[in-house]
Amino acid sequence: MNQTKKIAVIPGDGIGPEIVAEAVKVLKAVESQCGYSFEFSYLTAGGIAVDQLGTPLPEETLEESKQADAVLLGAVGGPKWDRHPVHLRPEQALLGLRKGLGLFSNLRPVVLFEGMEKSSSLKPEVIAGVDLLVVRELTGGIYFGEKKRSKTEQGEVASDLLIYHEYEIERIVRQAFEIARKRKKRVTSVDKANILESSRLWRSIVDRIAEDYPDVEYEHMLVDNCAMQIVRRPADFDVIVTENMFGDILSDEAAILTGSIGMLPSASLADGSFGLYEPVHGSAPDIAGKGIANPAATILSAAMMLRYSFDALEAADQVENAVKNVLRTYRTVDIAEPEHQQVGTEEFGDLVVDRLQSCKKP
Ligand code: IPM
Ligand code: MG
Numbered sequence: 001m002n003q004t005k006k007i008a009v010i011p012g013d014g015i016g017p018e019i020v021a022e023a024v025k026v027l028k029a030v031e032s033q034c035g036y037s038f039e040f041s042y043l044t045a046g047g048i049a050v051d052q053l054g055t056p057l058p059e060e061t062l063e064e065s066k067q068a069d070a071v072l073l074g075a076v077g078g079p080k081w082d083r084h085p086v087h088l089r090p091e092q093a094l095l096g097l098r099k100g101l102g103l104f105s106n107l108r109p110v111v112l113f114e115g116m117e118k119s120s121s122l123k124p125e126v127i128a129g130v131d132l133l134v135v136r137e138l139t140g141g142i143y144f145g146e147k148k149r150s151k152t153e154q155g156e157v158a159s160d161l162l163i164y165h166e167y168e169i170e171r172i173v174r175q176a177f178e179i180a181r182k183r184k185k186r187v188t189s190v191d192k193a194n195i196l197e198s199s200r201l202w203r204s205i206v207d208r209i210a211e212d213y214p215d216v217e218y219e220h221m222l223v224d225n226c227a228m229q230i231v232r233r234p235a236d237f238d239v240i241v242t243e244n245m246f247g248d249i250l251s252d253e254a255a256i257l258t259g260s261i262g263m264l265p266s267a268s269l270a271d272g273s274f275g276l277y278e279p280v281h282g283s284a285p286d287i288a289g290k291g292i293a294n295p296a297a298t299i300l301s302a303a304m305m306l307r308y309s310f311d312a313l314e315a316a317d318q319v320e321n322a323v324k325n326v327l328r329t330y331r332t333v334d335i336a337e338p339e340h341q342q343v344g345t346e347e348f349g350d351l352v353v354d355r356l357q358s359c360k361k362p
Contacts, residue, residue, distance in 0.1 A: 005069045006069050007041075008071045010046075011042070012048065014285040018295070019293050024072070026299050027353050029250070033318075034318070038081075041064060046283075048092045050088050056089065062096065074302065076090040077091060099139055103139065104138055108134040110254045114327070118286065126235075131233045132237040133179065133239050135176040137168065146159075146163075164243065171201075172241060174208050177212070187218040188309055190221050191241060223242070226242075252278070261297075263300070273311070275309045292344055294334050295347070318357055319352070325355045
């Protein structure tokens with residue numbers, strides 16, 4: 001990677017600016033330690049954009065993001081905007097970025113960090129060894145299908161269309177199999193094929209694509225059963241691939257297995273190397289501005305950016321190792337146990353930077 005990589009930074013609302021600042025700090029350390037060159041441009045989206053510019057996703061934010069090599073996002077939303085009409089809600093920024101940037105594939109890894117067993121609501125023997133990845137389709141299905149609402153003689157009626165094209169299923173399923181190849185070589189495709197036609201199409205495409213991956217074991221699982229198995233035997237899963245709304249629900253369920261949603265990063269990928277990276281957690285308005293938010297998920301999202309968008313594998317490993325290393329001794333208040341030294345947001349970022357080892361440029 002010789003040329004400068006452009007990173008669009010969207011801090012957003014609540015704790016967004018604080019946690020993003022720590023991830024940028026770590027990326028700057030990666031520049032000097034590992035010889036990369038990044039250019040950061042700051043853009044506005046979410047509730048702050050509604051307040052300042054009258055729209056959750058200003059045109060300029062979308063256009064500038066398209067010019068970048070990757071996007072780093074903090075979080076958007078908060079109770080302040082909850083009563084706004086739908087087009088003025090911060091979540092619209094996320095949906096607009098996903099669609100506008102073609103981010104069809106959402107990767108949400110769930111790993112149990114050392115010493116986090118106690119934070120889980122599941123028994124230690126159930127949670128031990130959890131290392132799964134939810135691959136969620138992100139630009140299709142019921143989220144983006146036609147929405148209707150009308151009045152009839154019997155009262156109001158509303159509908160949301162769950163629609164999938166073959167190509168939309170193919171590309172996400174193929175990606176799940178590709179990723180599984182580099183992991184434990186197991187794919188669980190989740191659907192509701194006993195009821196939904198879109199799921200029956202999904203299932204037939206999975207069967208076809210699986211033929212190209214004889215080295216990868218795969219199974220179909222109905223979504224209700226999957227929701228149960230995730231809490232019953234979570235360590236058995238490797239890659240879970242599923243459509244947009246099932247993925248939304250299952251990824252929250254899977255995220256809490258590890259005890260804190262504050263630890264989990266995500267990547268939303270387009271064709272090629274472009275991607276948007278953000279923590280799985282939200283904007284936590286109740287603790288915004290207090291300097292106590294946990295920046296781990298955002299820093300780990302930056303590591304995913306290094307890995308997936310910049311192919312900087314060693315740098316990504318370094319950042320992840322530095323975070324793990326810091327967590328052994330220091331923790332933010334949300335996950336601190338009596339044996340840990342409690343630190344604030346900035347201090348946590350500084351500690352990660354301190355532990356970052358220099359790495360070779362490929
Ligand atoms: C997520 C969130 C979003 C979604 C909301 C905020 C639009 O829940 O990223 O999982 O439903 O996709
Ligand atoms: Mg969600």
